[in-house]
Amino acid sequence: MDTSSGDRRVVVGVDGSEASYEALRWAVRHARLIRASVEAVAAYDVPGAAGWSAPAVDADLDEEQARKDLGDELRSVLGQAPDVPLTSHVVRGNAAEVLTDTSVGAELLVVGNRGRGGFARLLLG
DSSP states (O other): OOOOOTTOEEEEEOOSSHHHHHHHHHHHHHHHHHTOEEEEEEEEOOTTTTSSSSOOSOTTOOHHHHHHHHHHHHHHHHOSSOSSOEEEEEEESOHHHHHHHHTTTOSEEEOOOOOOOHHHHHHHO
């Protein structure tokens, strides 16, 4: 089976949660079906960097270490050699904005599910 991806890609947000790992596994399965590549994106933001809301907590985040950690996570979740082309990025910024920007031109953006909060659960049963 030819797994070449051409220009097709699926973007998936990975944040270290079990829900994001399930999203990653789903994205890989989907990419395999449509013969696309997978782009795993981890976004981070420094609280207070853009306003007065809070002091910066980790202004010295080691991006290189974060990239290595993301790679380790991907291997742990998917194994050593996933059968679809896979790239990963660690990007500073608001997660929603980073994922939206990264997914421009992608076939699909996949994110995990945090579950329903109390109010939504009340409304939706």
